[in-house]
């Protein structure tokens with residue numbers, strides 16, 4: 001009998017259910033008797049011992065369902081050593097509940113912050129296997145995270161819709177795509193949707209270069225311009241500020257960077273600019289077929305790790321293969337878009353401006 005604790009932490013994404021199903025199906029299919037302790041709302045459930053016991057049957061029929069059947073919440077890593085409002089030591093409570101329930105291991109699905117905590121639990125002696133989720137695709141140690149391709153589809157669809165109305169009206173349109181720290185989603189959706197300008201956090205922009213591109217398109221007879229802007233896009237000027245000063249500026253701004261860019265374009269060119277923010281839609285709905293397959297494969301490998309009694313790994317994807325990556329290597333590292341990457345060079349060859 002294997003007793004597995006399972007939780008999903010951080011912002012949700014598509015294919016969380018598909019990944020959990022993959023783990024449990026692999027275990028039950030091997031003939032192993034499995035009891036899953038599904039912790040409610042992420043690490044919170046483990047801290048407060050809030051769980052439901054699930055069996056293989058509970059994981060049937062969830063392959064195509066978005067969200068997470070376990071619920072999720074954020075438990076910031078930087079606050080991990082601060083007590084709960086009731087004065088509980090979070091790490092000690094998680095260790096205590098793990099031991100009390102007689103768990104063989106924890107299966108943790110999450111992004112960057114989640115992996116820091118997972119690694120901490122591993123260091124504290126718990127058996128942990130993790131799976132990489134996030135629409136941001138910013139987790140180090142894996143070429144891809146599940147949720148990413150589904151979000152690319154949704155953000156691309158938003159750009160596609162904007163394209164038709166932008167061409168009718170001859171306007172400049174900004175589509176703001178999720179991603180505060182990294183630009184994978186904006187880059188991919190931007191290219192897939194035929195954006196003319198793509199602004200991502202890793203390549204600070206110069207507003208003059210953005211306007212140059214709009215004017216170049218005007219001269220060439222294109223009536224409209226589509227700009228895909230990541231939530232975390234930053235101007236060259238702002239990139240020079242200290243982290244603290246930039247944070248202060250963002251807090252003061254109250255609106256997102258896209259509105260600042262829109263205002264600047266209007267002020268300098270008099271052109272009509274509209275901003276569209278698909279927001280959390282990008283994390284919602286049913287996982288795309290790619291993510292269903294991908295998350296199932298990752299889940300199967302996690303199940304295999306558990307059957308082999310091997311812990312301390314994130315199941316990732318490298319060079320088109322499912323791989324096991326040591327948790328301590330993953331924790332605390334982000335995977336950024338390299339401004340010199342081939343994909344950026346190729347996008348530039350196509351005439352896409354990054355405002356640099």
Ligand code: F6P
Pocket residue numbers: 011111134135136178179180231283
């Ligand atoms: O980490 C995924 C992500 O979707 C980011 O792209 C986005 O900036 C953030 O979460 C939004 O978080 P919240 O759900 O807390 O609004």
